[in-house]
Amino acid sequence: MSWEETTRQKMLHLKLPTDPRWVDIAQMQIEDILVDHAYCEQKAASSCISLIVRFNDLEYLVDTLTPIVAEEWGHFERVMEQLKKRGMKFGRQRKDEYVTRLTDFVKKGGSRMDQLTEHLLLNALIEARSCERFKLLSKNIQDEDLQKFYYELMISEAGHYVTFIEMARMYQDPEKVNKRWQEWLTFEAEVMKSMELRGDRMH
Ligand SMILES: [Fe+2]
Ligand SMILES: [Fe+2]
Numbered sequence: 001m002s003w004e005e006t007t008r009q010k011m012l013h014l015k016l017p018t019d020p021r022w023v024d025i026a027q028m029q030i031e032d033i034l035v036d037h038a039y040c041e042q043k044a045a046s047s048c049i050s051l052i053v054r055f056n057d058l059e060y061l062v063d064t065l066t067p068i069v070a071e072e073w074g075h076f077e078r079v080m081e082q083l084k085k086r087g088m089k090f091g092r093q094r095k096d097e098y099v100t101r102l103t104d105f106v107k108k109g110g111s112r113m114d115q116l117t118e119h120l121l122l123n124a125l126i127e128a129r130s131c132e133r134f135k136l137l138s139k140n141i142q143d144e145d146l147q148k149f150y151y152e153l154m155i156s157e158a159g160h161y162v163t164f165i166e167m168a169r170m171y172q173d174p175e176k177v178n179k180r181w182q183e184w185l186t187f188e189a190e191v192m193k194s195m196e197l198r199g200d201r202m203h
Pocket of ligand 1: 157
């Protein structure tokens with residue numbers, strides 16, 4: 001089975017595909033997209049660091065997330081290179097409505113493992129949506145260099161998605177995780193549907 005087929009089976013469980021017009025408007029604002037993307041990679045690295053600090057006693061989690069921090073930071077560096085070689089500037093961080101709204105969906109309270117599940121599912125979902133968007137960019141953007149760049153990142157983020165989901169199912173009753181995952185997917189689709197389509201944001 002090809003990578004595309006296995007990924008479709010495993011991960012494109014997103015309940016609402018991205019509006020296909022997004023790539024067209026995004027590629028007209030590529031500087032904004034790259035700046036927004038750079039911050040996404042920073043946030044991905046820092047969310048893994050937070051999990052390592054908070055769940056320092058979970059050896060498998062620490063060992064698995066440590067190299068992911070390095071990978072996400074590597075992605076940040078690569079986005080910065082893309083900006084530099086186009087003579088574009090690294091601008092300020094913008095308000096990230098998508099991540100803010102998803103973060104508000106994290107259930108408060110419960111056991112420590114319930115909290116871990118929530119954060120792993122939040123991360124998995126952001127990886128899944130990013131992967132979907134990278135795929136759209138890799139297939140449809142006119143800039144060939146960026147097509148290749150986004151193809152490579154799509155594969156990497158798909159791997160992270162699988163890691164987060166599988167880790168959630170390892171530390172918590174898998175059936176409970178699957179049920180909650182469906183709630184997350186439904187909520188994410190509602191967020192996507194209600195958000196304005198903008199070409200200056202990765203999400
Ligand atoms: Fe990344
Ligand atoms: Fe990632």
